[in-house]
Amino acid sequence: MSVRVIIQKSIDYIEDNLKAELTVDGLCDAAGYSAVHYCRLFKSFVGVSPREYINRRKLLHAVFEMANGRSKTDAAFDYGFETYAGFYKAFKSEFNCSPSDFIKLHKSIKPYRINILQEENIMLSKNTVQKLLSEWGLQNEEISNVYNENTGRQNGNAYYVGDNYIVKFTANLGSVKRNISISEALASADVRSFKIIKTVNGDSYVSSGEMYFFLTERIKGSQLKYTDIFNNTDLAYEIGKEIAKLHKALITLNECEYEKADICTQITDNVKSKLNLSDDFVDVYIEKFSAKYDNLPKQIIHRDINPSNILFDNGKFSGFLDFDFSEINIRIFDICYFATSILSECFTDADTDKSIWFEILKKAILGYDSVSPLTNDEKQAIPYVIYSIQIICIEFFGRFDKYKDLKKVNADILKWIIENN
Secondary structure, eight states: OOHHHHHHHHHHHHHHTTTSOOOHHHHHHHHTOOHHHHHHHHHHHHSSOHHHHHHHHHHHHHHHHHHTTOOHHHHHHHTTOSSHHHHHHHHHHHHSSOHHHHHHHSOOOOOOOOOTTSOOOOOOOHHHHHHHGGGGTOTTSOEEEEEOTTTOOEEEEEEEETTTEEEEEESOHHHHHHHHHHHHHHHHTTOOBOOEEOOTTSOSOEEETTEEEEEEEOOOSEEOOHHHHHHOTHHHHHHHHHHHHHHHHHTTSOGGGSOBOOHHHHSOHHHHTTSOOOHHHHHHHHHHHHHHHTTSOEEEEOSOOOGGGEEEETTEEEEEOOOTTOEEEETHHHHHHHHHHHHHHHTTOTTSOTTHHHHHHHHHHHHHHHHSOOOHHHHHHHHHHHHHHHHHHHHHHTTOGGGHHHHHHHHHHHHHHHHHO
16 A cells, blocks of 8 residues: 555545544554654645644634534534633634634635545535635636647646746645745756745745645746647657756755555556456566566656646746645656657547557657666566556556546456567
8 A cells, every 4th residue: 555545544544533532543553663763754745844733734624614513612522622712722823814804705615635646636616716826816818628638628827927837726735845845946957847936925835724825937938739740750859858957956856745656566467467467478578577567767857748738838848837736756767758648549440540659659769868877677678668657557547437448448458468469
């Protein structure tokens, strides 16, 4: 079980037992970690200590009940406060306003349930976000929706602010802090990506109620389309170079704040049994990948380099987006994931010559290697990493009925790669 899943289990347990007596020692025991190690991991993912998180969630749920007609004293008592006076003091210290002022400022909506395993889809109203733009002196700027150019799906936790900025919001302070540290590292290394814009008071983010807001500079350009790269495979070489530059910047970050992935152990017998692959292929694949895995360089990576997170402006690379899934992993994962995501987008297009994909993969590898030389083990492991990514995708999509079509497409992609490699 990954660290992220363990911390999510803690979050779920806290949320389901806010009216009970919650102790950090109890959470540590359930997670199977020492207190020091557990508290460090929890804070790295959530942004605050377990004790601070529990207190904040109790306050939010209690004030929600008060806003919906519950007696102030009864609500405070149910969430562990001996008196309303004690609750009032704790609330004002946490939110810098009284409970009654908080209720006036924020709609009576049940506190968002934080899920660090999934992309957030909070969808705050434009009016709610507009009120906070004065923190950056941008209260007169127009707000508009952010859409994925490749899928048409609306981003649920961001808005464009005028032509030059994007405001993002989340209930997870840990995510905000990681975005800030990544932005600073990329800026120091002169890597083109998002830049955090500080408030008029010099702060990197703003809190309002249970939500956290941060503003970034809007990178000029459009999201990469698979047709662009199939028509000009040299773009893959450039992207490979940019991924290498990105890795050189990310390696300077504090690894303690990021989860360590092990894609080798993710390939379980249960997953293998669902793929309808020959036993001979599976045995050779697992044996060879396992033999090389420990020798593959590992560091903090982007983890989600797909066409929608790569911007080009007038034919030139202009930046990477969305580092919400960044983790410690083998560094060649990002190159392989970029390549498989390109193949995934074009795979059902009958008019696309999919054989060109192997040239795209080769050029991406050469571009990366020209900036940050790959080891022989990395070069030899690339096919197995690609197989692993597809197997992980198949297993993930297989958990949900609504993604059964995606599961089938990814299974077909895996078989196509094996047959044509």
